[in-house]
Amino acid sequence: QTVVTQEPSFSVSPGGTVTLTCGLSSGSVSINYYPSWYQQTPGQAPRTLIYSTNTRSSGVPDRFSGSILGNKAALTITGAQADDESDYYCVLYMGSGISVFGGGTKLTVL
Amino acid sequence: EVQLLESGGGLVQPGGSLRLSCAASGFTFSNYGMSWVRQAPGKGLEWVSGISGSDGSTYYADSVKGRFTVSRDNSKNTLYLEMNSLRAEDTAVYYCAKPAREWLWNPDSWGQGTLVTVSS
Numbered sequence: 001q002t003v004v005t006q007e008p009s010f011s012v013s014p015g016g017t018v019t020l021t022c023g024l025s026s027g028s029v030s031i032n033y034y035p036s037w038y039q040q041t042p043g044q045a046p047r048t049l050i051y052s053t054n055t056r057s058s059g060v061p062d063r064f065s066g067s068i069l070g071n072k073a074a075l076t077i078t079g080a081q082a083d084d085e086s087d088y089y090c091v092l093y094m095g096s097g098i099s100v101f102g103g104g105t106k107l108t109v110l
Numbered sequence: 111e112v113q114l115l116e117s118g119g120g121l122v123q124p125g126g127s128l129r130l131s132c133a134a135s136g137f138t139f140s141n142y143g144m145s146w147v148r149q150a151p152g153k154g155l156e157w158v159s160g161i162s163g164s165d166g167s168t169y170y171a172d173s174v175k176g177r178f179t180v181s182r183d184n185s186k187n188t189l190y191l192e193m194n195s196l197r198a199e200d201t202a203v204y205y206c207a208k209p210a211r212e213w214l215w216n217p218d219s220w221g222q223g224t225l226v227t228v229s230s
Contacts, residue, residue, distance in 0.1 A: 001172070034214060034215065034216055035216075036216040036217065036218070038155070038217075040155075045205060045220045045221065045222055045223055046147075046155065046205070046217075046220055047220075048210075048217065048218045048219070048220070051209070051210045051214065051216060051218050052210070052211075052214060052216075055210070057210065057218055087154075089154060089155050091155075091157065091216050091217070092216075093215050093216055096169070097143075097160055097162070097167065097168075097169030097215070098157070098160075098169055098171070099145065099157040099160070099215060099216055100157060101147075101154060101155045101156060101157055102154075103154050104154040104155070
């Protein structure tokens with residue numbers, strides 16, 4: 001079974017830039033997986049940041065951007081702010097109606 | 111404005127059943143595939159099930175296949191998840207989700223979630 005991989009944790013300094021990645025245990029991520037990215041704080045529903053690789057969801061600031069870097073999907077946050085400290089999840093569409101989430105990355109801003 | 115409102119969660123004994131509903135508004139419901147995503151306490155997100163908008167084809171994660179059934183009533187703009195043979199590991203907040211575009215699948219809009227607790 002294919003596993004979607006994310007860094008368990010990451011830290012960034014206020015004002016800094018961080019890139020989180022979303023990979024596959026076997027194979028490369030491409031735009032054909034329609035990667036999406038979500039931000040979630042405890043007790044809240046996920047908030048969609050990026051869908052279809054690089055399209056920002058409604059109301060999402062342009063500090064958040066999505067791309068394919070090498071063989072992974074990537075979420076880049078520029079000008080990190082304190083309230084960016086959250087859990088970040090990616091999801092990949094595997095085809096045949098199946099999507100798989102990554103395990104999430106806990107981002108610390110310090 | 112897209113709104114998704116889940117209901118039907120609660121406490122159920124192992125082996126029991128529960129039916130979740132998701133009332134949708136603010137978009138043409140029948141044109142969109144819809145998904146259920148869950149999150150166990152302290153854990154990550156897990157895609158559970160989906161149903162296409164066009165022909166009602168259904169899809170399931172291996173963890174729930176054979177026990178859960180997803181359906182929809184386009185006349186009522188409502189999505190359902192029938193959960194049978196529930197196990198402790200099914201305890202989670204269950205979210206209803208809609209993609210950003212009719213031809214996409216991954217979630218974009220989310221409901222607030224409904225908590226399902228499986229315990230004796």
